[in-house]
Amino acid sequence: MTIDTARIEAAVLEILAAIGEDPARAGLSSTPKRIAQSYGEFFAGLAEDPLDHLAPSVDFVPDSSEIGELVLVRDIEFRSMCEHHLLPFTGVAHIAYLPDDRIVGLGALPRVVETLASRPQLQERLTEEIADALETGLDARGVLVVLDATQGCVTARGSRQTRSSIVTLASRGILSRPVERAEIMVLIGVTP
Numbered sequence: 001m002t003i004d005t006a007r008i009e010a011a012v013l014e015i016l017a018a019i020g021e022d023p024a025r026a027g028l029s030s031t032p033k034r035i036a037q038s039y040g041e042f043f044a045g046l047a048e049d050p051l052d053h054l055a056p057s058v059d060f061v062p063d064s065s066e067i068g069e070l071v072l073v074r075d076i077e078f079r080s081m082c083e084h085h086l087l088p089f090t091g092v093a094h095i096a097y098l099p100d101d102r103i104v105g106l107g108a109l110p111r112v113v114e115t116l117a118s119r120p121q122l123q124e125r126l127t128e129e130i131a132d133a134l135e136t137g138l139d140a141r142g143v144l145v146v147l148d149a150t151q152g153c154v155t156a157r158g159s160r161q162t163r164s165s166i167v168t169l170a171s172r173g174i175l176s177r178p179v180e181r182a183e184i185m186v187l188i189g190v191t192p
Helices: 005-018 031-042 108-117 123-138 178-188
Strands: 071-082 088-098 142-151 166-173
Touching: 005 031, 031 071, 071 108, 071 123, 071 142, 071 178, 088 108, 088 123, 088 178, 108 123, 123 142, 123 166, 142 178
Parallel strands: none
Antiparallel strands: 071 088, 088 142, 142 166
């Protein structure tokens, strides 16, 4: 799927006119093009499958000591666009999984987050989609995903809570158990 930049530019021109601005004004004349380009970045994940990033995983013998007990990547920065107001939300993702007989290069995990975040999203759904992708793509024994983000629709409009953040959590398999999850939350730095 490709982003229709000409259509986005036309829509932005209409929005500018609708709010009473002159779209031809010097400061605004390039705005439609800039917004169309930025939307191409914001929504690039619509054309990608997050499981593609997990495909080149490495197989190990199930009892191999090379796998380890846990893989945890903390503070993966992400940005997404709230589908309710088309305002950005930004934050960090913390991802943990218990390998079974496959692991993946650590750079693949931020790519999964980026792909799924680069769609019109809700933070709650994004958290679940990341967990689902890791569970499916790695056949992991357990998955834990924690997102901590600041929502543009909360900070810039409505209640204007500029210092608040939203934390969402999704767990699968063994890491759905409270005891196992609590230990990882401590490693992440979030109190359960």
